Structure formats: C-alpha cells, structure tokens
Amino acid sequence: MSADTTSTPRAAGRPTRTQDHGQWALGSREPLNPNERFKQEDDGLNVRARIEEVYAREGFASIAPQDLRGRMRWWGLYTQRKPGIDGGRTAVLEPHELDDEYFMLRVRLDGGRLTVAQTRAVAEVSRRFARSTADITDRQNIQLHWVRIEDVPEIWRALEGAGLSTTEACGDTPRVVLGSPVAGVAADEIIDGTPAIDAITERYVGDPAFSNLPRKFKTAISGNPHLDVVHEINDVSFVGVVHPEHGPGFDVWVGGGLSTSAHVAQRLGAWVPLAEVPEVWAGVIGIFRDYGYRRLRNRARLKYLVADWGAQRFRDVLETEYLHRPLLDGPAPAPAEGRRDHLGVHRQKDGRFYVGVSPTVGRISGEVLDRVADLVEAAGSDRVRLTVEQKLLVLDVAADRVDALVAGLAGLGLHADPSEFRRGTIACTGIEYCKLAIVETKARAARTVAALEAALPTFEHPLTINVNGCPNSCARIQTADIGLKGQIVTDDEGRQVEGFQVHLGGTLGGQASFGRKLRGHKVVGDELPAYVERLARAFEAGREADETFA
Numbered sequence: 001m002s003a004d005t006t007s008t009p010r011a012a013g014r015p016t017r018t019q020d021h022g023q024w025a026l027g028s029r030e031p032l033n034p035n036e037r038f039k040q041e042d043d044g045l046n047v048r049a050r051i052e053e054v055y056a057r058e059g060f061a062s063i064a065p066q067d068l069r070g071r072m073r074w075w076g077l078y079t080q081r082k083p084g085i086d087g088g089r090t091a092v093l094e095p096h097e098l099d100d101e102y103f104m105l106r107v108r109l110d111g112g113r114l115t116v117a118q119t120r121a122v123a124e125v126s127r128r129f130a131r132s133t134a135d136i137t138d139r140q141n142i143q144l145h146w147v148r149i150e151d152v153p154e155i156w157r158a159l160e161g162a163g164l165s166t167t168e169a170c171g172d173t174p175r176v177v178l179g180s181p182v183a184g185v186a187a188d189e190i191i192d193g194t195p196a197i198d199a200i201t202e203r204y205v206g207d208p209a210f211s212n213l214p215r216k217f218k219t220a221i222s223g224n225p226h227l228d229v230v231h232e233i234n235d236v237s238f239v240g241v242v243h244p245e246h247g248p249g250f251d252v253w254v255g256g257g258l259s260t261s262a263h264v265a266q267r268l269g270a271w272v273p274l275a276e277v278p279e280v281w282a283g284v285i286g287i288f289r290d291y292g293y294r295r296l297r298n299r300a301r302l303k304y305l306v307a308d309w310g311a312q313r314f315r316d317v318l319e320t321e322y323l324h325r326p327l328l329d330g331p332a333p334a335p336a337e338g339r340r341d342h343l344g345v346h347r348q349k350d351g352r353f354y355v356g357v358s359p360t361v362g363r364i365s366g367e368v369l370d371r372v373a374d375l376v377e378a379a380g381s382d383r384v385r386l387t388v389e390q391k392l393l394v395l396d397v398a399a400d401r402v403d404a405l406v407a408g409l410a411g412l413g414l415h416a417d418p419s420e421f422r423r424g425t426i427a428c429t430g431i432e433y434c435k436l437a438i439v440e441t442k443a444r445a446a447r448t449v450a451a452l453e454a455a456l457p458t459f460e461h462p463l464t465i466n467v468n469g470c471p472n473s474c475a476r477i478q479t480a481d482i483g484l485k486g487q488i489v490t491d492d493e494g495r496q497v498e499g500f501q502v503h504l505g506g507t508l509g510g511q512a513s514f515g516r517k518l519r520g521h522k523v524v525g526d527e528l529p530a531y532v533e534r535l536a537r538a539f540e541a542g543r544e545a546d547e548t549f550a
C-alpha cells in the first residue's frame with residue numbers, strides 16, 4: 001500500500017515536526033521540554049502564595065522541585081551554590097547536588113533608582129537576613145545572599161513597604177528595565193525615558209500576559225547621548241535620538257544578547273515618541289512570546305528569531321500584527337563621545353551636581369549602604385542611582401555640599417576619582433554563590449585591581465576588564481577591552497586549575513564590536529594581575545595619541 005500524503009493535511013501555517021521550534025503563533029502549544037512543561041502547568045507568579053503559606057512555614061525541605069529550580073525565579077529567588085564544590089565539578093554534577101539551602105534574592109531596581117528610604121530598607125534587609133551582603137549588578141539590581149526561605153515573606157514586606165520589588169527579577173519574564181542613571185538631570189540629555197520605564201513596569205511587570213516567555217527578556221531605555229545602558233546587547237532598546245521633523249524620541253533596537261553566542265542588536269529604523277514606547281515595547285515582547293523559539297533553551301532568546309527574520313521582517317510583523325499601524329522612520333543615534341559611566345562630579349541641568357563613585361566590582365554591604373544613605377541625606381539629596389558598570393551615583397547635590405559628600409563616600413571606599421583599574425573592572429557573581437560558575441571572580445578581580453594599582457600607579461587610559469565565572473557572560477565578556485571567561489586551564493606544571501580564556505578588544509557605544517578570542521591567550525587565575533599588567537604596559541608603550549585599547 002502506497003502512502004497517502006494527502007489524507008491528513010496539516011492546518012495552514014502549522015509547522016512540520018522538523019520545523020517545530022515550539023512557536024505558539026504557529027500553533028505549537030505542546031511543551032517541548034521540561035521548562036515549557038512546568039510553565040504551562042502553573043504560572044511562575046503563582047509560587048508566591050506557596051512561599052508565603054507553605055514553604056516559609058515548613059522550611060526548605062518542603063519546597064517542590066519544580067518550584068525550587070523553576071518558579072521561584074519569578075520572584076527573584078535562586079538557590080546558591082553549595083560551598084566547597086570546585087569548578088571542575090560544575091558540569092558533571094546534577095543540579096540538585098549543587099543546591100545550597102540558602103537563596104540569592106535579586107531586588108529589581110528599574111532605572112537603577114533608589115531613594116534614601118529605599119537604600120535604608122535594602123540595607124536593613126541585608127543586615128538582618130542576608131549576612132550583610134549586597135552586590136550591585138551590571139543590570140542595576142542589588143543581589144542579596146544567604147537568604148533563608150523562612151525569612152522571605154518578611155523580606156518582601158520590608159522591601160515592598162519601601163516601594164521595592166523582586167517581581168520577575170529572574171525567570172522567563174520581562175526583567176529589570178535598564179535606564180540612564182542620570183535621566184532627567186544630565187545637562188546634555190536628549191530625552192528623559194523615565195516615564196516610559198514607569199509605564200512599562202506599572203502595566204506589565206507581574207502581568208500574566210507576559211509571565212510565560214520563551215526565556216528572559218531584557219529591556220534598556222535611555223535618552224542620554226553617552227549611550228549608557230549597553231543598548232546593543234538587550235532584547236529591546238529605546239535609544240534617544242532627535243527626529244528632524246518630530247523632535248526628541250527613541251530609535252528602536254531588537255535582538256541583542258551575549259551569553260555563549262553574542263549578537264549585536266539590530267535597528268528597526270523606526271522612531272517612537274516617548275508616549276508610545278510602552279505600546280511598542282508590548283508589541284516587541286508580544287512577538288517574542290508568540291514567535292520565540294521554545295524547543296531548545298539555548299535557542300530561546302529573541303536574538304535568534306531576529307537573526308533568522310532580519311530587522312525588516314521583524315518590523316513588518318510588529319506593525320501589521322501587533323501595532324496595526326506603521327511606525328515612522330527615524331535616524332540612528334550618534335556614536336557616543338567620552339565616557340558613559342558617569343563617575344566624578346558633574347553639573348546637572350538645574351545647576352546642582354551629581355556625584356558618581358566606584359565600589360570595587362560592585363561589592364558593598366548592608367553597613368555601607370546604611371552609611372551611604374546617611375551621607376546622601378546629609379547632602380540634601382533623596383536620589384541614589386546604580387549603573388550598568390556596577391557603580392553608584394548620588395543626584396541633586398548643592399554645590400556647597402559636594403566636597404563633604406565626596407569625602408564621606410571616599411571614607412567608605414567609594415571614590416569619585418578611582419584608578420582606571422578600579423573604574424574599569426566589573427565581575428559577575430562567580431563560584432562563591434553561582435551554581436553555573438567554574439571559577440572565582442569577585443575576590444580575584446578585587447585582588448587584581450589592587451595589584452595593578454600598586455604596579456602601575458600612573459596609568460591613566462580607559463581600560464575595561466570584565467571578569468566572568470563561566471561562558472554565560474553575565475559580566476559581558478565580549479564587550480570589554482579585556483574580557484575574561486572563566487574555565488579550567490592547565491598550568492605550567494600540568495595541573496588543572498581555575499583560569500580564563502581571554503577576549504581582547506571588545507567595545508560598545510555606537511561602534512559596537514565584540515572582542516576576539518585569541519588563541520593561546522589563556523591565563524591561570526593566580527597569574528591574572530601579572531597578565532593584565534603586561535597588556536597594560538604594552539598598550540601604554542605602543543599607543544598613538546587618542547588610540548583606545550579596542
């Protein structure tokens with residue numbers, strides 16, 4: 001009997017088995033992997049009730065596995081790595097073998113914004129419930145560690161009472177919205193994106209319409225000409241530009257991302273006025289939800305869909321299926337000039353000043369946060385900002401209070417005029433707490449900064465050093481002058497030890513290009529300071545005027 005290929009026609013547009021990437025818009029609603037299954041069975045947002053009513057009362061052992069390693073992320077909770085497991089065993093152990101009974105809790109700070117009262121609230125939670133940990137991330141969040149499940153409801157009450165949130169700080173959700181830390185105050189600002197950040201978070205964070213995405217969804221909005229929110233590597237970015245007829249608004253970028261497969265975001269060539277940013281944002285995330293690939297986790301980011309479709313098709317679908325209107329064409333942003341980290345003392349457009357200071361690799365503490373809050377209040381300000389460079393700003397300082405604030409912050413180790421090494425180095429969480437890590441990062445990066453300051457006290461060229469504990473690139477390996485990817489390497493005596501693959505020459509800011517992995521450039525962890533010193537000396541000796549490291 002010959003096969004009848006016409007007797008069971010597929011529904012129009014329905015994917016064949018080999019085409020089926022799990023795209024909802026093409027009719028693929030059957031979960032194709034365990035993550036899709038648990039998300040379909042119960043929305044991650046629903047885990048909060050179980051945490052409040054069951055897990056916090058009955059303890060860690062009562063937590064259902066799919067909540068522990070899945071849905072708790074929807075509320076900013078990840079289990080920490082069990083101490084004492086070296087990086088060589090990360091890939092060979094089962095996930096539950098790496099789980100500690102303590103959690104990392106991520107506090108989302110959309111736009112990187114904190115008031116004095118909020119700074120104190122985080123400080124108090126840190127001191128009471130998180131062994132005084134507090135890390136500023138390169139996505140403007142604060143991460144706390146050593147959190148017990150029993151304390152989580154009380155922590156939420158303290159944070160939410162201050163107007164802070166952990167909702168969708170992790171998980172397959174709309175993550176924190178990056179914003180210019182000097183939005184509304186920078187003298188050279190093109191447009192203030194703050195109203196759009198507020199509208200997006202108020203309308204859509206915690207909205208079940210967007211709580212089951214293929215994977216995480218990262219947003220950046222900035223109208224600052226220094227391009228200060230790494231817009232090239234977000235899923236969607238709105239970048240301030242001036243339209244020749246319509247004035248200030250935003251240029252739309254989609255499909256950027258790093259991890260193990262780096263993609264620079266693509267411009268849609270569309271100009272969007274401030275009031276329409278939330279609607280366009282909802283359209284872009286809607287495309288991701290409906291058309292994003294859900295079969296394979298490592299193909300489930302928006303960047304893969306954008307790479308396959310191209311910018312023009314993406315814009316067509318956005319306009320026809322989601323906005324039901326065309327967008328206006330618009331200009332590209334000008335390349336950024338100068339530095340984007342906002343360190344130092346700068347005059348605001350209202351005549352007051354903002355002060356940017358540098359913690360070392362983003363690491364502070366509950367006590368330091370408390371002291372920062374006191375100093376900010378004494379300076380007459382109520383606004384603290386965090387940056388994508390793991391730095392901290394204080395806005396709205398009167399001229400006659402700047403010196404006292406700068407001196408006070410310096411007393412906490414937060415310098416407005418740090419060395420280039422302290423200024424340019426960021427580090428991810430690493431093996432201290434992260435279950436995916438292969439190597440230690442924060443302490444090693446801090447030691448490297450101190451050693452370089454001692455060895456090269458007069459070095460004065462911008463140099464970015466991004467230290468990552470594994471290939472996932474949370475601290476942006478590919479975008480740094482010196483990008484370090486944690487892995488196990490072989491030392492001179494043939495031993496397997498912690499080290500890094502080196503990427504050189506990455507840059508962002510309008511002329512984005514990713515650093516290149518150089519064959520043979522692997523460095524043993526303990527030799528990192530000496531390696532960077534050699535590179536820095538060679539650069540200083542051989543550079544021509546105005547030549548950057550990249």
Ligand code: SF4
Pocket residue numbers: 428429430431434435436437438468469470471472473474475
């Ligand atoms: Fe963890 Fe790797 Fe991300 Fe660092 S880069 S925080 S080690 S997943």
